[in-house]
Amino acid sequence: MPALYSKQQEMNTKNRWNLYLKIVDSQMKRMLQTLRRVGMRQVWLPAAAVTAAALLSGWQAGRQTPRLLAVLPSAAVTPDGMAIAPDGDLVIACPNYASYAKGATRPSVPACLLRLDKKGRVRKWVETPVLAETGRSCPMGIEFGPGGELYVVDNQNWASGNGEAGEINQGRILRLKFEGDRIVETAVVADGISHPNGLRYRDGQIYATVSMLPRVKRPDGLLTSAVYRFPAGAHDIHVANDLKDPNLLATFVTENRFVQYGADGLAFDRTGNLYVGNFGDGKIHRIAFDRSGGVAANTVFAQTDMDNSLDPALPGFFAKATAARLRSVDGICADRNDNLYAADFSNNAIVKISPAGAISVVAQNGDTDGRGGQLNEPGEPIVWNGRLVVSNFDAVTGPDKVNTHHDSPATLSVLRPE
Numbered sequence: 048m049p050a051l052y053s054k055q056q057e058m059n060t061k062n063r064w065n066l067y068l069k070i071v072d073s074q075m076k077r078m079l080q081t082l083r084r085v086g087m088r089q090v091w092l093p094a095a096a097v098t099a100a101a102l103l104s105g106w107q108a109g110r111q112t113p114r115l116l117a118v119l120p121s122a123a124v125t126p127d128g129m130a131i132a133p134d135g136d137l138v139i140a141c142p143n144y145a146s147y148a149k150g151a152t153r154p155s156v157p158a159c160l161l162r163l164d165k166k167g168r169v170r171k172w173v174e175t176p177v178l179a180e181t182g183r184s185c186p187m188g189i190e191f192g193p194g195g196e197l198y199v200v201d202n203q204n205w206a207s208g209n210g211e212a213g214e215i216n217q218g219r220i221l222r223l224k225f226e227g228d229r230i231v232e233t234a235v236v237a238d239g240i241s242h243p244n245g246l247r248y249r250d251g252q253i254y255a256t257v258s259m260l261p262r263v264k265r266p267d268g269l270l271t272s273a274v275y276r277f278p279a280g281a282h283d284i285h286v287a288n289d290l291k292d293p294n295l296l297a298t299f300v301t302e303n304r305f306v307q308y309g310a311d312g313l314a315f316d317r318t319g320n321l322y323v324g325n326f327g328d329g330k331i332h333r334i335a336f337d338r339s340g341g342v343a344a345n346t347v348f349a350q351t352d353m354d355n356s357l358d359p360a361l362p363g364f365f366a367k368a369t370a371a372r373l374r375s376v377d378g379i380c381a382d383r384n385d386n387l388y389a390a391d392f393s394n395n396a397i398v399k400i401s402p403a404g405a406i407s408v409v410a411q412n413g414d415t416d417g418r419g420g421q422l423n424e425p426g427e428p429i430v431w432n433g434r435l436v437v438s439n440f441d442a443v444t445g446p447d448k449v450n451t452h453h454d455s456p457a458t459l460s461v462l463r464p465e
């Protein structure tokens with residue numbers, strides 16, 4: 048998602064929002080006049096206030112109201128991937144993309160990991176290791192291995208892009224070892240990756256999505272993305288970002304020409320099937336494995352009801368887009384009953400997908416600043432201590448995004464698993 052802030056896009060969304068408020072306002076005035084005539088003002092005024100608040104917050108019957116789990120310290124500008132530490136704390140990766148000044152190649156707030164404990168206390172834990180040639184670190188997907196080591200996606204080119212021909216590829220998978228609050232060992236599992244995003248550890252292997260493979264050219268011009276698999280103990284695997292990479296596990300094509308962004312969140316179910324979200328298409332793929340660990344099938348498990356041929360720049364787009372389910376797929380997680388939860392980043396929503404593939408919206412907000420716990424461009428959900436915790440990325444605007452502003456402070460929202 049390269050464009051962080053586009054003034055024109057922001058204005059378009061503002062105009063849409065103002066029009067919406069005007070409609071709500073005029074309808075309320077009309078109702079007030081009617082009710083004045085019949086003498087029910089005392090009854091109506093509180094009801095109108097509740098209705099207006101509900102409309103403005105995007106409330107709909109049957110959906111949850113997200114609550115505030117934590118206001119994050121200023122070290123966190125852009126919270127993204129999350130993982131549960133061996134001691135039960137929730138660890139949050141903060142690449143802090145929204146702290147890059149215009150044209151800057153490094154964030155003004157260094158990328159870091161936070162810790163949130165069960166009592167709700169949150170603190171900066173460590174800064175993640177920078178790549179010497181860029182001087183920056185860009186942690187996104189994270190997960191702990193069985194020895195307490197942490198695997199980290201370092202998406203170096205998220206904000207800078209990969210160059211005109213996909214020639215800049217500096218992303219890494221890191222393995223960090225800790226003693227208390229110190230990183231005592233940093234190993235590079237793999238490097239030279241174009242755009243790594245989500246990460247999972249399973250049975251001694253690291254699975255990482257690569258959301259864009261610009262070196263792979265298709266006749267139709269559509270984007271290819273992938274899941275890679277690396278042995279967790281590997282060192283310095285150099286990735287070529289083409290279809291011949293030995294560690295390439297599965298590829299995906301994103302057909303939505305307006306949102307060319309591919310594989311993002313990923314999660315395993317209890318039996319070891321791997322689910323991968325295709326961001327731009329609003330699809331979740333299921334990868335089944337054969338006995339030797341090869342891919343036996345790569346099929347679409349669930350997909351949006353949005354018509355992705357609609358141009359986000361044309362009038363009427365948002366009415367259809369925000370009524371659609373699972374319009375985009377960022378982070379995904381599984382609960383112990385194999386329900387999946389997905390961050391619908393573009394729609395500012397959290398969505399549930401049942402084991403049968405049925406999609407339902409758990410919570411959805413309009414354009415918010417997140418301060419009351421509302422969703423604010425959710426990046427990833429995770430089940431932590433029986434609750435569904437959501438990181439609010441809040442760094443991308445664009446013609447198809449509900450989010451129009453980056454806000455401060457950053458927050459985590461919380462929902463009930465359903």
Ligand SMILES: [Ca+2]
Nearest residue numbers: 244311377378
């Ligand atoms: Ca992601």
Ligand SMILES: [Ca+2]
Nearest residue numbers: 415441452454
């Ligand atoms: Ca926002």
